[in-house]
Amino acid sequence: MEEFKRIYLEKRIDDQLAYYVRQEGRALPLFKRLKRGFWLATIAAIVCTAAYALAHTFEIEVPEWVQTTVFYFLPISLPVVAAALISLISINDLQRRVARYREMRAMLEDSRKQVAFCQTWNSLERIVLKTERALLQEVLEWHSITSFSESH
Secondary structure, three states, X not given: OHHHHHXXXXXXXXXXXXXXXXXXXXXXHHHHHHHHHHHHHHHXXXXXHHHHHHHHXXXXXXXXXXXXXXXHHHXXXXXXXXXXXXXXXXXXXXXXXXXXXXXXXHHHHHHHHHXXXXXXXXXXXXXXXXXXXXXXXXXXXXXXXXHHHHHO
């Protein structure tokens, strides 16, 4: 039983754990950059619009380039940039993927602990079945998503 546990932990759980850590490491920085860009573009658009409102309300003289750029161009273009960034998050399904990678990593870390402390074959079998079901569910979900995206 100890030999099986050692091999299962090394060859299955640790390998899968490394995979999900690696996948999260790829998806998370992109998700954070796109989300940060979305918020920066949104806030900048609001600031430009507020600056326009204040300048016109209080009749503040501003240079022509500020009027054309900050008052006219940026309030129109920045929301488009924000929409493009949030669309990239949605198209790449980054928020769900990051959450799923974290969920799978937590499940595998939990399974790792449980397998390490198992004393009977019955308890080990239950944990292995639960872990393999979760991994199979992830494969089925991945297959469904990739099949659906290829057909459209």
